[in-house]
Amino acid sequence: MRTLKFLLQKEFKQIFRNKALLPMILVAPIMQLLIMPLAADYEVKNINISIVDHDHTTYSQQLISKITASGYFQLVDYGNSYQSAFNQIEKDKSDLILEIPQGFEKNLVRESNEKLFIAVNAINGVKAGLGGNYLSQIIASYNNDIRLKWVQPQKYNAVPTIEVTSSYWFNPFLNYRFFIVPGILVALVTMIGSYMCALNIVKEKEVGTIEQINVTPIKKYHFILGKLIPFWVIGMVMFSLGLLVVARLIYGIVPFGSLWVLYAFLGIFLIAILGLGLLISTFAETQQQAMSVAFFFIMIFMLMSGLFTSLDGMPKWAYIIAKCNPVTYFIEVVRMIILKGSGFADIKNHFLIMIGFAGLLNGLAIWNYKKTT
Amino acid sequence: MKQFLSFVRKELYHVFRDSKTLLMLFGLPIVLIVLFGFAVTNEIKNAKIIVCDYAKDPASQEIINKLTVNTTFNLEKTLLNHSQIEEAFKKEDIKLAIVFPANFNKDLLHLNKAQVQIIADASDPNTASTLTNYAMAVIMDYQMDLMQNSNLPYRITPEIRMLYNPELKGATNFVPGIMALVLLLVCVLMTAVSIVKEKEMGTMEILLVSPFNPLLVIISKALPFLLLSFVNLVVILTLSVTLLDMPINGSLLLLVAESTLLIICALSLGLLISNNTHSQQTAMLLAMMGMMLPTILFTGFMFPLENMPVALQILANIFPSKWYYIIVKSIMIKGLGFSAIWKETLILLGTTILLLVLSLKTFKKRLE
Amino acid sequence: MTNEVVIKTDKLTKRFGDFIATNEVTFEVYAGEIFGFLGANGAGKTTAMKMLCGLSTPSSGNATIAGFDIYKQTEQIKKHIGYMSQKFSLYEDLTVLENIQFFGGIYGLSDKQLKEKSNELIETLGLKSEAKKLVGSLPLGWKQKLAFSVAVLHEPQIVFLDEPTGGVDPVTRRQFWDLIYQAADKGITIFVTTHYMDEAEYCNRVSIMVDGVIEALDTPANLKQQFSATSMDEVFYELARGAKRSE
Numbered sequence: 001m002r003t004l005k006f007l008l009q010k011e012f013k014q015i016f017r018n019k020a021l022l023p024m025i026l027v028a029p030i031m032q033l034l035i036m037p038l039a040a041d042y043e044v045k046n047i048n049i050s051i052v053d054h055d056h057t058t059y060s061q062q063l064i065s066k067i068t069a070s071g072y073f074q075l076v077d078y079g080n081s082y083q084s085a086f087n088q089i090e091k092d093k094s095d096l097i098l099e100i101p102q103g104f105e106k107n108l109v110r111e112s113n114e115k116l117f118i119a120v121n122a123i124n125g126v127k128a129g130l131g132g133n134y135l136s137q138i139i140a141s142y143n144n145d146i147r148l149k150w151v152q153p154q155k156y157n158a159v160p161t162i163e164v165t166s167s168y169w170f171n172p173f174l175n176y177r178f179f180i181v182p183g184i185l186v187a188l189v190t191m192i193g194s195y196m197c198a199l200n201i202v203k204e205k206e207v208g209t210i211e212q213i214n215v216t217p218i219k220k221y222h223f224i225l226g227k228l229i230p231f232w233v234i235g236m237v238m239f240s241l242g243l244l245v246v247a248r249l250i251y252g253i254v255p256f257g258s259l260w261v262l263y264a265f266l267g268i269f270l271i272a273i274l275g276l277g278l279l280i281s282t283f284a285e286t287q288q289q290a291m292s293v294a295f296f297f298i299m300i301f302m303l304m305s306g307l308f309t310s311l312d313g314m315p316k317w318a319y320i321i322a323k324c325n326p327v328t329y330f331i332e333v334v335r336m337i338i339l340k341g342s343g344f345a346d347i348k349n350h351f352l353i354m355i356g357f358a359g360l361l362n363g364l365a366i367w368n369y370k371k372t373t
Numbered sequence: 374m375k376q377f378l379s380f381v382r383k384e385l386y387h388v389f390r391d392s393k394t395l396l397m398l399f400g401l402p403i404v405l406i407v408l409f410g411f412a413v414t415n416e417i418k419n420a421k422i423i424v425c426d427y428a429k430d431p432a433s434q435e436i437i438n439k440l441t442v443n444t445t446f447n448l449e450k451t452l453l454n455h456s457q458i459e460e461a462f463k464k465e466d467i468k469l470a471i472v473f474p475a476n477f478n479k480d481l482l483h484l485n486k487a488q489v490q491i492i493a494d495a496s497d498p499n500t501a502s503t504l505t506n507y508a509m510a511v512i513m514d515y516q517m518d519l520m521q522n523s524n525l526p527y528r529i530t531p532e533i534r535m536l537y538n539p540e541l542k543g544a545t546n547f548v549p550g551i552m553a554l555v556l557l558l559v560c561v562l563m564t565a566v567s568i569v570k571e572k573e574m575g576t577m578e579i580l581l582v583s584p585f586n587p588l589l590v591i592i593s594k595a596l597p598f599l600l601l602s603f604v605n606l607v608v609i610l611t612l613s614v615t616l617l618d619m620p621i622n623g624s625l626l627l628l629v630a631e632s633t634l635l636i637i638c639a640l641s642l643g644l645l646i647s648n649n650t651h652s653q654q655t656a657m658l659l660a661m662m663g664m665m666l667p668t669i670l671f672t673g674f675m676f677p678l679e680n681m682p683v684a685l686q687i688l689a690n691i692f693p694s695k696w697y698y699i700i701v702k703s704i705m706i707k708g709l710g711f712s713a714i715w716k717e718t719l720i721l722l723g724t725t726i727l728l729l730v731l732s733l734k735t736f737k738k739r740l741e
Numbered sequence: 742m743t744n745e746v747v748i749k750t751d752k753l754t755k756r757f758g759d760f761i762a763t764n765e766v767t768f769e770v771y772a773g774e775i776f777g778f779l780g781a782n783g784a785g786k787t788t789a790m791k792m793l794c795g796l797s798t799p800s801s802g803n804a805t806i807a808g809f810d811i812y813k814q815t816e817q818i819k820k821h822i823g824y825m826s827q828k829f830s831l832y833e834d835l836t837v838l839e840n841i842q843f844f845g846g847i848y849g850l851s852d853k854q855l856k857e858k859s860n861e862l863i864e865t866l867g868l869k870s871e872a873k874k875l876v877g878s879l880p881l882g883w884k885q886k887l888a889f890s891v892a893v894l895h896e897p898q899i900v901f902l903d904e905p906t907g908g909v910d911p912v913t914r915r916q917f918w919d920l921i922y923q924a925a926d927k928g929i930t931i932f933v934t935t936h937y938m939d940e941a942e943y944c945n946r947v948s949i950m951v952d953g954v955i956e957a958l959d960t961p962a963n964l965k966q967q968f969s970a971t972s973m974d975e976v977f978y979e980l981a982r983g984a985k986r987s988e
Contacts, residue, residue, distance in 0.1 A: 002846065002849075003846070003847050005846075006842070006843050006846035006847050007847070009839075009843070010832065010835060010839070010843045013834075013835060013839060014832070014834050014835065017834050018654075018834070021654065021655075021658075024655075024658045028658075032666065035670070035685070036666075036670060038681060038682055038685055039670045039671065039676055039681050039685050040670065040675075040676050045679070045680055046679050046680070089536065090703075090707055090709060090713060091713070092699065108527060108529065109527075112527050112528070113527075113528055113530070114528075114529055114530070115529075115530050115531070115532055116529060116530070116531045116532065117531075117532050117534070118531050118532065118533045118534065119533075119534045119536055120533060120534070120535050120536060121536050121537060122535035122536055122537055122538035122539065122541055122545075123537050123538050123545050123546055123702060123706055123707075124545075124546045124677065125415075125416075125538060125540075125541035125542055125543050125545065125546065126415045126416070126541075126543070127677065128535055128538070128541060129541055130503070132533050132535075133506070133510075135531070136531055136533070139529055139531050140529075142529070143527065143528065143529045146527050146529075147527045150527055160481045160482065160485045160486070160487070160516065160519050161485065161486055161516065162481070162486075162487055162488070162489055162512055162513075162515070162516050163486065163487070163488045163489070164488070164489050164490075164491060164509050164512055165488065165489075165490050165491070166490075166491040166492075166493065166505045166509070167490070167491070167492050167493070168492075168493050168495035168498075168501055168502075168505075169459075169462065169492055169493065169494060169495060170462070170494060170495055170496050171495035171496055171498055171501075172495065174495055174498035174501065174502060175498060176498050176499065178496070178498070179496055179497050179498055179499075199654055199657075203654070207828070207830075207833075208826060208828040208830050209830050209831075209832060211796065211826050211828075211830060212824065212826060212830035212831075212844075214796055215794050215795065215796055215819055215822070215824040216819055216844070216847055216848065217816060217819045217820040217847070217848065217849075218847050219816075283393070284393060286391075286570075287570075287653045287654065287657075288391070288394055288566055288567070288570060288653065289391060289393040289394055291566065291653075291657050292393055292394040292396065292397035292398075293393050293396065293397065295397060295401075296396060296397045296400060296401055296404075299401070299404075299405075300404060300408070303408050303409075303412075303413050304408065304412060304413070308413075308675065309413050309414060309415055310417070310420075310497065310500055312417070312418055312419045312420050312421070312468075313414045313415070313416045313417060313418040313419065314411075314412045314413075314414070315411055315412065318408075318411060318412030321412075322412075332466070335496050335497075336463065336496075339496040340462060340463045340494070340496060341463065342463040342464070343463075346463050346464045371795075371796075371815075373796070373797055373798070
């Protein structure tokens with residue numbers, strides 16, 4: 001026990017004396033929490049549209065007004081030439097083109113049928129899909145307006161209508177920040193936890209002080225605890241700073257569920273993720289190696305965790321990998337507790353799985369760390 | 374010249390003998406392509422939904438069938454009571470709940486009006502609104518079917534053509550971004566760390582004292598990563614074309630030339646970082662926080678730049694990856710030539726020259 | 742120097758693949774002795790030492806250190822020895838005092854003992870004004886003296902020194918050896934490897950390792966007589982020039 005006390009004293013002193021490290025650990029996460037939520041947003045807004053109007057009638061004007069009034073689109077070009085509109089797309093000044101053919105109004109009234117042409121820049125598939133959808137909806141609505149003008153109202157009402165009410169629970173204003181900020185907190189804690197811990201140990205290997213430790217009667221578990229505990233504390237502090245200070249003050253995020261449960265889970269998660277850092281450090285001889293391996297795995301973990309994109313869309317093999325990723329569970333839990341107010345009973349399974357991860361990773365690391373080679 | 378080559382050879386040995394670093398250098402692009410190509414996607418699929426059907430009549434059944442017929446929704450369970458909905462949301466990963474009131478079909482036929490309630494778990498607001506819209510579209514579709522009896526006059530039919538990416542593949546958007554990310558990662562991070570490592574180990578002193586121009590030493594450090602980046606470029610392009618069906622509609626030569634420009638830009642940045650840091654840890658953290666994350670954010674492939682507040686959009690202009698992303702998209706996907714991207718190329722060139730000048734200026738010929 | 746054997750090896754061997762770094766090395770070291778473990782670069786000295794310290798497992802052969810078995814009782818061995826590696830291995834970002842307290846603490850010294858001993862050590866080394874300075878800022882010679890003092894702080898039975906005087910001026914080297922004598926006077930056995938042949942003269946007995954094998958083991962006086970040499974330098978040269986391994 002005393003040994004542990006000495007080890008911890010040394011570790012904390014070293015960390016606090018590292019002038020480059022400390023600001024990074026504290027400042028960088030805060031900066032990221034501030035910038036990332038502002039930047040990260042998949043919502044499709046401000047779609048630029050170019051309209052080529054060959055008709056120039058009241059109908060085409062009305063359609064155009066409806067489109068611009070919808071709020072989804074920004075009219076960036078209005079002209080006669082499809083070619084010049086296409087140029088806009090090539091230059092990324094416009095996202096889609098609506099071409100209204102000559103005789104639009106005339107044909108619609110006389111033949112009762114008319115076509116409109118839409119060309120969408122589909123490089124960003126999601127944006128294209130949504131943009132196309134929105135435009136189609138607006139056109140359909142405009143179509144209804146026209147119909148209403150010409151068709152007898154009674155005849156029209158004979159058709160059954162379904163009224164759909166939609167409500168959004170847990171995040172009624174659809175605030176994307178509520179979704180992304182807890183996720184970013186998890187990402188930060190993961191990166192700093194595993195990364196810093198791994199590098200710290202490997203540095204001792206590189207410099208040679210680890211040999212001095214190996215030759216003393218310090219027990220393996222003392223040494224490992226001595227390395228884990230400081231970073232566990234740092235992780236806790238960072239998470240708290242992020243959640244209770246930054247998230248609350250700047251984004252107004254107040255956890256709906258129990259903080260105790262959240263912190264309990266956080267504690268176990270940190271142990272697991274530090275265990276990963278530890279494991280990596282037993283395989284690496286130099287800091288460069290540790291960095292490479294850690295970065296490789298953390299990047300995969302981050303991408304496959306449901307942080308930015310949903311797990312639902314993944315193919316089966318990817319889904320299995322995601323389920324073997326400890327970060328996935330914490331991201332789920334963090335959102336469940338903060339946004340939905342889920343309680344301990346709801347996350348019991350996650351809890352057990354995380355304990356499993358913690359045990360596995362740390363166990364492997366301890367087993368792999370040899371004082372004698 | 375011969376001496377220079379011997380330095381380059383030593384550096385190549387360093388890199389190739391370190392299998393763990395190699396893992397990242399070569400493994401990462403492949404992994405990223407596979408992940409972004411197949412696993413990481415914004416497409417909505419297999420979303421779990423629950424239904425609370427008080428009606429249990431042909432109309433509600435028909436709508437439920439329509440909803441679950443393709444892969445978008447997975448019907449997880451049917452609830453007996455809508456009070457169970459909240460619990461279901463809290464416990465499991467349910468994205469949407471649909472409630473049909475009793476007498477749904479009857480009301481529809483006799484009163485010509487019926488209601489359906491869609492409740493979405495909006496903790497992920499984007500998915501929630503997309504799924505809600507989709508569900509609504511399906512229900513509207515059902516309504517259309519009912520109306521099909523009356524042949525509706527005055528029909529406007531929009532014909533939609535998807536340009537460049539008719540199958541709406543996510544890869545088209547991501548791959549140019551991955552190219553930028555990987556090239557930057559290898560060139561900035563690895564170069565910086567490699568140079569700083571020599572400083573830390575003390576072997577830098579020896580190099581500085583040799584009759585060899587220290588600048589050439591530094592260039593020799595950068596050269597292997599230049600070569601490696603080319604290999605990576607080839608790997609990424611090959612994989613994206615074969616595995617992900619990415620097109621290369623424009624000039625391959627132009628693409629390689631522009632990529633070379635980005636590589637040199639990144640190497641200069643790596644050099645700049647290494648000039649001003651003394652420990653590998655600092656270099657790594659600086660490269661990570663100051664370069665990787667902003668690149669992911671501000672290139673525009675993960676999150677569209679247009680969505681960001683104006684201040685951030687302006688900030689994004691500093692990052693060379695943003696311009697490279699536009700260039701690659703224009704060449705690879707739109708098949709455009711140099712005339713379309715001369716502006717972006719100029720900006721990239723300017724940035725490169727600036728970084729080179731800065732790093733040469735701050736390069737210290739002595740240790741302090 | 743007594744006749745109690747503190748280190749006893751019997752055909753101790755370490756192989757790395759086909760390469761035999763240390764080849765069936767057999768010798769004994771007595772309590773209170775200053776034992777010089779000499780050899781050219783690449784002869785296998787450091788490898789042998791690492792085995793004796795419990796840092797590396799032998800490929801074959803036996804040894805007991807301070808009465809403890811080299812295979813089964815490595816942790817016990819570590820409680821009874823001190824070690825100073827070639828790189829001196831103090832924490833550069835901790836102060837002199839903090840290093841002393843850390844290493845003393847983990848060897849089990851009580852708070853009272855720590856206080857007493859650290860004061861004593863700082864006095865002896867004349868580091869009073871440097872006590873609160875970071876070790877990284879000390880000149881090489883002081884670091885090295887400090888590292889040695891820290892290695893013997895807990896008064897181990899044996900202290901292993903791996904090329905402790907590398908790169909240091911003759912005056913400092915002399916001072917260092919004064920420290921070694923002081924430790925030996927207290928009954929600590931000193932096991933030291935070095936290239937400096939003049940230091941060999943300071944030892945009670947020396948062994949000379951060539952290509953992984955001990956080619957000579959005796960007092961410096963006897964060795965000089967045996968090889969008709971006037972200095973240990975010459976003795977060494979005689980033995981080592983036929984060496985096939987050198988770094």
